[in-house]
Amino acid sequence: MAEPLSLLFVMDPIGSIDIDKDTTFALMFAAQERGHRVLYCELADLSLEEGRPVARARAVTLRRTVGDHATLGEPRTLPLDDALDAVFQRKDPPVDVDYVTATQILALCRRALVLNRPDTVIWANEKLYACQFPDLMPETRVSRRMPEFMDFLAKLEGEMIVKPLGGKGGEGVFHLRHDDRNLFSILEQVTGFGTRWAMAQQYVPEVRRGDKRILLLDGEPLGAVLRVPAAGETRANLHVGGTAVRTGLDEHDLRIVDRLRPHLLRDGLFFVGIDVIGGRLTEVNVTSPTGIQEIGALEGIRLEGRVIERLEQRVAERKKTA
Numbered sequence: 001m002a003e004p005l006s007l008l009f010v011m012d013p014i015g016s017i018d019i020d021k022d023t024t025f026a027l028m029f030a031a032q033e034r035g036h037r038v039l040y041c042e043l044a045d046l047s048l049e050e051g052r053p054v055a056r057a058r059a060v061t062l063r064r065t066v067g068d069h070a071t072l073g074e075p076r077t078l079p080l081d082d083a084l085d086a087v088f089q090r091k092d093p094p095v096d097v098d099y100v101t102a103t104q105i106l107a108l109c110r111r112a113l114v115l116n117r118p119d120t121v122i123w124a125n126e127k128l129y130a131c132q133f134p135d136l137m138p139e140t141r142v143s144r145r146m147p148e149f150m151d152f153l154a155k156l157e158g159e160m161i162v163k164p165l166g167g168k169g170g171e172g173v174f175h176l177r178h179d180d181r182n183l184f185s186i187l188e189q190v191t192g193f194g195t196r197w198a199m200a201q202q203y204v205p206e207v208r209r210g211d212k213r214i215l216l217l218d219g220e221p222l223g224a225v226l227r228v229p230a231a232g233e234t235r236a237n238l239h240v241g242g243t244a245v246r247t248g249l250d251e252h253d254l255r256i257v258d259r260l261r262p263h264l265l266r267d268g269l270f271f272v273g274i275d276v277i278g279g280r281l282t283e284v285n286v287t288s289p290t291g292i293q294e295i296g297a298l299e300g301i302r303l304e305g306r307v308i309e310r311l312e313q314r315v316a317e318r319k320k321t322a
Contacts, residue, residue, distance in 0.1 A: 002312035005085040006037045008057055008078075008112075010102070011288075012092055014040055019069045023292045023304075024090040029062050030304035034312075038062065039084075040072065043091055043102040053080045053108045081111040085315050088115055090288045093168040095125070113318055115311070116286055117268025124267065127165050127199045129284040130274075132263065136256050136281040138202035144194050146187045152200050153178055159203045162190050168287075175203060206278030211237075212247060213291045214274050215303070217310055219261035223295040223303050224249055244294040252279030260284070270314070271307060 011017075011024050019025050032038050038060050045056040059073035080087060089106060091099060100122055107118035130137055141152040142165070153160050158178035167173070174186050190198045210226035226247035227237065249257070253276055260281075264272060273289030275282045292303050 002034070002309075002316070004035050004037060005031075005312065005315060006039065006083060007031050007311075008039045008041060008055060008080070008084050008087045009090055010041055010043065010046065010055075010087060010106070011090040013042060014060065014070050014072075017069075019064060019066060021290070021293050023290045024088070024288065025062070025069070026292050026296075026302075026304040027088065027090075027307055028060070029064070030302070030308045032062050034305070034308055036308070039078075040070075043098055045075075046102050046105045048105060048108070049079070051108065053105050054078060055080060080106075080109050084112040086113040086115065086311060089118065089121065092288050093126070094166045095122075095287065096166075113311075113315055115268075115270040116272070117270075120267040120269060121286055124269070124284070124286050125165055126168075126283050126285050126287065127163070129286065130281050133256075133259055133281060136259060138204050138277075138280050138282065140202070141200045142197055143200075144191050144197045146184070146191065146194065149187055149191075149198075149200050156202050160200050161203055162187065162198055162200045164190055165197050165199060201282065204278045204280060204282075210245060210247070210277075211242075211282075212253065212276045213289075214249065214253060214257065214276060215289060215291055215295070216257065216260070216264065216272050216274065217307060218270060219257075219264045221249055221254075221257055222306065223291070223299065223301070224253070225291050225295045225298065244298060246298040250279070252276070256281050270311075 009024060009028055017025050028038050039057040040060045041055045041057040047054055054077055056075050056077050058075050061071045063069050087106060103118045103122050106114045131140065139156065141148065143149060153176065160176055161173065162176055163173040172190060176183055176186060207229065210228040212224055212226050214224045215222040224247050226245040227242040228245050229242050256276060269286055271289060273285040273291055296302050
């Protein structure tokens with residue numbers, strides 16, 4: 001077992017999480033099991049003192065007891081570089097002004113390892129990062145102009161998916177057809193009447209068989225789960241009724257992973273979740289990718305321990321070169 005580390009998790013309010021599904025809880029619990037000191041804070045608890053990032057953090061003791069899963073210690077203001085070995089930034093989107101500011105504060109850490117790398121998280125929009133690999137994706141258009149989306153819909157012969165760039169968990173995702181009476185109204189809402197960029201993608205019929213979430217750890221496959229949409233629903237996200245189904249990786253998935261790996265390593269994206277439909281890449285989730293507990297339940301394994309073990313290795317390597 002590695003020497004005990006001090007690990008801070010920057011996340012959503014811990015009292016509101018679903019401990020049977022939340023990936024952050026699984027990571028925290030695995031760290032606790034491996035003997036590490038686990039601390040917790042929210043975005044608002046981050047600040048700067050004379051240029052040094054600090055956090056008003058609390059030690060936390062975790063239990064797998066619904067409704068009584070966390071005991072918090074008294075808040076203490078900690079200088080991140082002096083008091084911590086690593087920070088997991090696991091706050092869910094939206095990546096708004098508060099999120100960006102908190103990320104910029106974490107980017108000022110010099111000794112503590114921050115995962116995923118803050119400067120990358122700021123620019124690596126979960127929809128747009130995938131656009132570095134257009135040949136791996138469905139046909140895609142990003143715009144804020146409705147006429148461009150209408151032209152794109154005509155090019156696709158009348159069927160597409162449209163979604164906001166800053167959404168999560170399937171929020172604001174629509175399956176549009178050229179004869180939809182709400183077509184213009186939906187495009188107005190998604191683009192904020194032309195004030196916000198949105199993404200349109202070719203509709204991939206294979207989504208009815210499932211949207212595959214593949215978790216990558218340092219660019220290598222960690223596990224995968226197929227999310228099958230409910231009848232009458234386009235979105236496969238689990239929290240809107242999708243069903244988690246056991247799956248593996250095929251040649252198309254492995255080709256995508258191989259292409260992404262050097263970019264993820266270069267950009268400091270330690271733990272990500274990519275979404276693949278019908279062998280085509282649709283998103284690269286870098287903020288707080290989920291799926292560990294669903295994969296664990298289907299496969300009878302605990303992947304979170306492998307994530308913490310790799311973190312231990314990364315911290316040890318960092319200390320050797322310091």
